[in-house]
Amino acid sequence: MQAADVRVTENIKIAKDTYKMTMEWEKSSTMRPGQFVNVQVDGFMLRRPISISLVPDRRHFVIVYKIVGEGTAKLSQVKAGDIINIFGPLGSSYPIHDDTDSILLIGGGVGVPPLLELARVYKKIRMKTYVVLGFNDGESVFYEEEFKKLGCEVYVATMDGSYGVKGTVMDAIEAADIDSTFVYCCGPVPMLKAVEAKYTKGYMSFESRMACGMGACMACVAKDKKEENMYHRICKEGPVFPIGKVDY
Amino acid sequence: MQAADVRVTENIKIAKDTYKMTMEWEKSSTMRPGQFVNVQVDGFMLRRPISISLVPDRRHFVIVYKIVGEGTAKLSQVKAGDIINIFGPLGSSYPIHDDTDSILLIGGGVGVPPLLELARVYKKIRMKTYVVLGFNDGESVFYEEEFKKLGCEVYVATMDGSYGVKGTVMDAIEAADIDSTFVYCCGPVPMLKAVEAKYTKGYMSFESRMACGMGACMACVAKDKKEENMYHRICKEGPVFPIGKVDY
Amino acid sequence: MDLRVKLPGLDLKNPIIPASGCFGFGREFAELYDLSKLGGIAIKSATPERRFGNPTPRVAETPSGMLNAIGLQNPGVDEIIEKELPWLAGFDTEIIANVAGATEDDYVTVIEKLNDSPVIKAYELNISCPNVKHGGIGLGTKPELAAKVTAMAKKAAKKPVYVKLSPNVTDIVEIAKAVEEAGADGLVLINTLMGMRIDLATGKPIIANVTGGLSGPAIKPVAVRMVYQTAQAVNIPIIGVGGITCAEDVLEFLYAGASAVEVGMYNFVDPYCCVKIIDELPKVLEKYGFSSVGEAVGKSFR
């Protein structure tokens, strides 16, 4: 992990309120799927944690973020050529298992981005990869093509039914009758709960309000689901945890 | 007076730490020499008061500012094409007298800029205009040519003698033996004091830490030199006052 | 959208009031917009006599805020009555007279003089300023002193009395309760936090008065906290103030328990901010599901 000024090479809108930003950084190759960077936004104090979505080559990495507040709104105004400061890579990454038949990636909203790099890594070892993406509506959908291009089997669900299966990712999984039992999941809390109710093997990513992003301040902790006195820092032991580990 | 978003058409360095910024504003023609604008600088709360230096045509106005702190440093980074917010024109202006033989404009450092517009106005009525400019050193000198082009008789003094007369504006006035007795003066306090000691007719411009810039907050007041209970708001009754009016 | 707010003595058409000291007597802002758009105006603190105030520099910038030590410069209550109030009478907005003094009697003097002016709808006691009678400490820092000046003001006043509290205290609730018990009709929270800045070049304080009052967005979290704590402890209405810049900030103060708000230093940043906030407020209230200002008041603890 390290703080660095990096050059933005692209910052474009890819879906409703959703932007994709590519940065040039010579250490991009040290980034692992599931990790995040803490992005400095001009005019704001605390950095914004954003997942690493893709490392297309050794010198570039991509993030995808949604405008939800003032910080992300400001970030969306950054132009290609501008310099921004990032701190990372931070946190744990998705462990890669080559001893399973297939994997199922489940992403909701801005939980989708980190799964792309994960899929890219898995596709290198030719793993059968199912991808189920959930969004609010058709306008919010992104990355369907990107996953397909990697050779994944992709299903999309939207809450209002304006694209793909109507309903949640769970509805889409049922509709497609996906039998893979090893899951990687990133998304809003209700989605995590639903996934945890059905699957026991795999990993999940969590969000939490952060300050340091590096494990020093204890802002972002969550308790262990089983051990009374144990806690985890989402930014350090997380954001990726085995399913069933964290009490949230 | 009014707040407006205006387009910057030029922001260039013209001397050591000194920048000239031109802005496009359809109400530029309402600006009078000696008045100022309160400039909003990105990332800062209070606006920065800067004198109007020139109104080259009805749709443009010019300011000249020196980097002395964080706000002016940030201002110097503004690029042509950027939009900034200004509030103005504010304060009093230099009254124009056509009943005098000649006038003497005395400017020191960033007190020089507002005198250019004044000279321009006076040259329209073909007034004999002497201009004496004082700077710290040769690298800081600016606007000598601009005044000359208007047809003024221009003298420059530098404290270190690296350009023009060595010494203060008073030394330069003595050296050139300028006999004009009607002065307009803008510059640092020691200069104002020296001018006030020698001249009794004319006007002076003052600076003061400001908040509102429009007369509402009482941040910028100065007492009257004679009347016990009278005070003046530099931003409203000023910044231009008759010589001998203000206790500073 | 119903923006009206009814408070003791004040029939506000909307909850936005420029704060005392940040708006003079409105003359300058009247060049920018129609003052009748405002819910009310808290005019500059009035003292019995004309005051010149503190030496300059009186202001300094700070991160997301500013310091001021104006020192209650004002023309004195008589001139205010003679010159400012008749002019203000021309606007359809509620005028609040902010009252200050160097002794308790000063408050009574000012109030008695203002009592007969139909322009003034309520008083706002500024009890933050150092008080000569009590060794220069602010009346607002001790419950007994705050209660005493409130009771004296109430006795003299023919209009409702709001007390504007100082945030530079250990327990704001204790002061608020003392003031309520002494008869205050409402509270205004908060005045400025005491702060200072030092000039790097000289090594001396930037503000000639050494310390100054900190205002602006920097203090908003402190103001919101004090309104929140106080609103749950008293039964009189609260006008919230401290760092407001936009309609969203207003909503935050309403949630915290304020019935109306005052906007201070942001008038210097954007001189049109009060009317902009009034324009935006209906949209913001609607966005979060309210059909009146009143519905949002105190939502954080209800």
Next chain:
Amino acid sequence: MDLRVKLPGLDLKNPIIPASGCFGFGREFAELYDLSKLGGIAIKSATPERRFGNPTPRVAETPSGMLNAIGLQNPGVDEIIEKELPWLAGFDTEIIANVAGATEDDYVTVIEKLNDSPVIKAYELNISCPNVKHGGIGLGTKPELAAKVTAMAKKAAKKPVYVKLSPNVTDIVEIAKAVEEAGADGLVLINTLMGMRIDLATGKPIIANVTGGLSGPAIKPVAVRMVYQTAQAVNIPIIGVGGITCAEDVLEFLYAGASAVEVGMYNFVDPYCCVKIIDELPKVLEKYGFSSVGEAVGKSFR
């Protein structure tokens, strides 16, 4: 340039100390730079037992600052002695143990356990946290309570005791004097200001604990003012803290009367800020005509 500062128990190679709670036990920052560069380290508040702290969210951003309500999460003094101190012993920097508790006895317990550790050079009593024995009010808000815990700590301590004061008081000087009289070897000023933020969508406080401590540049003017007032009233050294981001800010605190400084939340904004400040400080001191840190101390009132 002489950056050394000698304070009771502390031989600082420079006046820069990361503040308690903003640096953990240094492990994470050790991945970024050599901790031996630091003047000292104020480690996370230690309590007798392991504490999980408050529910989340524990932090929120504010204009030029942040709120936190971590709730003293720490592994407890025993685990700190066993796991953290031996590791910290590997660095050439002065370790300050920040001590907290729910009762006065907790402070004594923690201090007695830490007394024999050669790694700890001084104690810093965090008396801002709510205290169960006194109905949840902070020991730091009443002179008698602050004096009592200081005296008890001094009696137990085999190393110098610094007391870190709460700024949420009417009269910081009164508390500082009480603590000095009770035997404190030094003061640390200031801890966080109590503030809050409310979520617009839910209408409820953003921080699960409702209120949180405000830190960052927003509070710097308050911190500088309190250091300035206190430095002139006591004869023990002061470590200044509150909103420091750069070497210029450090100089401002030195002018105000601080002998050294702590840097808190800015470590989150720029994780290298402490070493950057250490690198810049000589240039800044030189620019303003000083040849040592000591020369600048208290310049604002000397």
